[in-house]
Amino acid sequence: MKRFILFLKMTMLIGAMSISCQKSPSKTASSAASLPPIDGCPTGKAIVSLTYDDGLASQLQYAVSALNEFGLKGTFFLNDVSAQKDDWKKVRDAGHELGAHTLHHPCTASFDWVEAGNASEDYDMPRMAAELDSQLALLRELGQAPPVSFAYPCGTTWIGKEQTSYIPLIQERFLAARGVEGNISVRPAPLMNVPAYFLEGPVEAFIGSANAAIEDSGWVVFGFHGVGGDYLTVSNDDHRAFLQWLVEHKENIAVLPFGEAARCMQ
C-alpha cells in the first residue's frame, strides 16, 4: 500500500510538472462536438468538479455526507463495487455522478503492489473492452444513466506489453475521461484526458487552484482518494472547509459533476 501511495504521489508530481504536455485538442474536440447539448451551463464563471476515486469507505462515510450537507454534487469513479451496490446506489440517488474507473484498476507491473494478472501489461484490447462493458452494465444497475464518465487508473492510458493506447475504447463508450495532470482546462476542452489536481491539503492549496480557474474562467477538476481515512487522505476538516469555501463563492464558481462540466466545456 505504501508503494501504491508513493506511486500516486509521483504521478501527481509528474502531473504537476507536465502542464505543457497537453494532448492535441483536435481529436477530442470533434468527439465532444457530437455530444448533445445540455441546458443551464454557467456563463462567466469558473467550473469546479469534485471527483473521488476507487470507491473508498471513507468517501461513503465522510465525503458523501459533506457534499450532501453543502448541497454540492460530486463524481465517484468506481471499481468493482458489486459487493456494495446498495451503498453506491444511495449515492447515485442523492444526485451524485457515478463514473467508471475499470473493475480491476490496472496499473503498470513496474509496481509490485499491482495484483498478478491485473497489470496494464496483462490487458489486450478485447479484455479491456469487455471489462469496460461489464462496468457500464454495473453502473447502469446502480442507476447511472449514460453518457458515463471515465477516469484512467493511475492516469495510464495504455495497455499491453506494446503499451498500446486504449483511448479509442474510451472514446467509443464514454462522454469524457479524467487524467492526472495538474492543470486548468479552458473551452473548448479536450475531453479524453482531462487534467485534474490531486492535492492533500491544506485547504489553501485547493482554494489557490480554484482561484486560478476563476482568473481563466476555466474548469478545474480535483481528484480525491481518502477523505478522513483510507489512503492519500485529505482531512475531513480540509475537505469540509473547501466545500464551505466553494459555497461561499457561488457567484464566481459553479460546482458541477465531471460529466455535466464536460458537456458545458465543449
Ligand SMILES: [Zn+2]
Ligand atoms: Zn484509482
